[in-house]
Amino acid sequence: MDSFKNYIFFWLIIILTWTATGTDGFKPLGRFRQSSALVGNKLYFFGSSVIVQSRENIILDVTLSTLNTSNPLWFLSNSSVPTNSAFASACVGVPFKNMIYLLEHLNTANDVSNNIIVYALDTVSGTWSIPIMSGTIPVSRQQFQAVNDANGKIYMFGGFMSSNPGGVLNDINIFDTFSLTWTQGSNVSAPTSRADFTATLLKNGLILYLGGGDNINMVEIPIYNTYNNSWSKMIATGDNIDPRNQSQQLASLDTTLNPYKWSVKSMIGNNVPPSLVFHSAAIVGNFMILAFGQKGVNNAFDSNNLNSQLYILDTRNYSWVTSTSTSPNSPNPQNPSVTQIQTVFASNSNSLITGVIMAIPIISIVLLAIAGFIGYWLFKKNKRNDIVRIAGSKNTG
Ligand SMILES: *[C@@H]1O[C@H](CO)[C@@H](O)[C@H](O)[C@H]1NC(C)=O
Ligand SMILES: *[C@@H]1O[C@H](CO)[C@@H](O)[C@H](O)[C@H]1NC(C)=O
Ligand SMILES: *[C@@H]1O[C@H](CO)[C@@H](O)[C@H](O)[C@H]1NC(C)=O
Ligand SMILES: *[C@@H]1O[C@H](CO)[C@@H](O)[C@H](O)[C@H]1NC(C)=O
Numbered sequence: 315m316d317s318f319k320n321y322i323f324f325w326l327i328i329i330l331t332w333t334a335t336g337t338d339g340f341k342p343l344g345r346f347r348q349s350s351a352l353v354g355n356k357l358y359f360f361g362s363s364v365i366v367q368s369r370e371n372i373i374l375d376v377t378l379s380t381l382n383t384s385n386p387l388w389f390l391s392n393s394s395v396p397t398n399s400a401f402a403s404a405c406v407g408v409p410f411k412n413m414i415y416l417l418e419h420l421n422t423a424n425d426v427s428n429n430i431i432v433y434a435l436d437t438v439s440g441t442w443s444i445p446i447m448s449g450t451i452p453v454s455r456q457q458f459q460a461v462n463d464a465n466g467k468i469y470m471f472g473g474f475m476s477s478n479p480g481g482v483l484n485d486i487n488i489f490d491t492f493s494l495t496w497t498q499g500s501n502v503s504a505p506t507s508r509a510d511f512t513a514t515l516l517k518n519g520l521i522l523y524l525g526g527g528d529n530i531n532m533v534e535i536p537i538y539n540t541y542n543n544s545w546s547k548m549i550a551t552g553d554n555i556d557p558r559n560q561s562q563q564l565a566s567l568d569t570t571l572n573p574y575k576w577s578v579k580s581m582i583g584n585n586v587p588p589s590l591v592f593h594s595a596a597i598v599g600n601f602m603i604l605a606f607g608q609k610g611v612n613n614a615f616d617s618n619n620l621n622s623q624l625y626i627l628d629t630r631n632y633s634w635v636t637s638t639s640t641s642p643n644s645p646n647p648q649n650p651s652v653t654q655i656q657t658v659f660a661s662n663s664n665s666l667i668t669g670v671i672m673a674i675p676i677i678s679i680v681l682l683a684i685a686g687f688i689g690y691w692l693f694k695k696n697k698r699n700d701i702v703r704i705a706g707s708k709n710t711g
């Protein structure tokens with residue numbers, strides 16, 4: 315009988331767990347400064363600046379034949395993040411591109427580390443580990459976006475160092491997820507120090523760093539060549555793109571042209587997003603998916619006004635839509651030219667001191683205030699019309 319009871323108990327647990335974490339209407343609350351990474355048709359989100367959410371690992375099923383904004387398929391993973399996470403950056407690495415590497419500045423005791431901390435999530439087993447790393451382990455940082463290539467290398471540039479001595483960085487460091495080794499990239503002709511930019515890897519091996527706090531000019535684009543580890547820059551032509559402290563704007567960058575060319579797009583469609591800061595953006599097929607972040611009202615943002623809705627951009631015609639089913643997993647995305655930018659001005663910095671990270675020195679508040687300025691997203695138009703790269707998570711903007 316005992317074992318029968320246990321059996322019943324076991325199934326109760328299973329059912330309860332399944333109900334709590336399964337398909338039956340789990341809807342995450344709004345959050346901000348999470349990080350995200352796409353593995354297969356699962357978009358993983360880690361942490362939040364809302365303390366009770368700061369270890370949450372939630373998953374969105376982004377299968378294009380069913381994804382819609384009215385009833386998105388969310389899961390709460392039981393594989394919680396090992397530390398309170400915000401301002402981190404998540405990338406995908408080997409083996410089999412099913413490992414997510416979370417580049418953190420907080421250790422499990424939630425202290426800001428002097429060196430970058432890496433937590434690895436095996437998305438198959440759902441287990442986290444702390445890789446034993448070698449090489450020149452870079453200083454810890456936040457408000458950066460790292461980017462991975464197809465060969466298991468993660469490129470981490472710039473960001474803001476909140477630990478001693480503090481300050482904005484411009485070093486580039488490369489983490490090889492095969493050997494778990496860090497090496498330094500080139501510093502010759504490196505761009506100025508910056509944080510709160512986006513990083514986009516094109517198919518030709520070039521990483522474009524767009525925007526950043528302190529009104530980084532959108533016309534002069536720093537480029538890191540991952541094939542020969544060298545910096546260059548491109549002066550883009552086309553429409554005038556506001557720096558990221560200005561009002562909302564949607565723009566694209568055509569990287570098939572030399573020089574690259576900006577064009578501003580109008581906000582059209584039946585599900586146009588509000589101004590957002592500290593949200594996430596991911597490219598899936600023809601679509602860009604926006605999630606979470608703080609919503610702006612009259613260009614003011616605060617941590618009481620958090621977004622829990624999804625917003626989906628059809629990159630074929632820059633229309634904001636409620637469903638991706640017009641493109642049932644089309645293998646040939648057509649013409650997803652360019653980039654999307656949404657810039658806003660955030661005047662309210664209250665939210666910046668209420669998050670997980672209470673120990674930030676005063677100076678960073680200024681940086682954080684500039685931080686939100688939003689994600690934008692870059693695609694590349696090429697002859698095959700492939701989308702080139704995900705502008706991944708923008709934990710900071
Ligand atoms: C929206 O997505 C949910 C979850 O995948 C699905 O069950 C539902 O049928 C979808 N609705 C529409 C209108 O596609
Ligand atoms: C998470 O749930 C899975 C089953 O869904 C189970 O196998 C695993 O042990 C759980 N992990 C933790 C850390 O509880
Ligand atoms: C650039 O890198 C080289 C080699 O790692 C180093 O010796 C030098 O000090 C660096 N220069 C700057 C300006 O950081
Ligand atoms: C790297 O490759 C680019 C493009 O082929 C070339 O223009 C540049 O000079 C190379 N840089 C170095 C340092 O080899």
Ligand SMILES: *[C@@H]1O[C@H](CO)[C@@H](O)[C@H](O)[C@H]1NC(C)=O
Pocket residue numbers: 529557559560561659
């Ligand atoms: C954004 O920054 C630019 C350059 O510093 C400045 O001229 C402009 O007034 C700022 N815009 C807002 C809305 O603060």
Ligand SMILES: *[C@@H]1O[C@H](CO)[C@@H](O)[C@H](O)[C@H]1NC(C)=O
Pocket residue numbers: 582583628630631633640
């Ligand atoms: C955008 O393209 C999709 C797919 O072709 C189509 O369903 C939708 O109606 C278009 N929207 C606009 C505003 O043209």
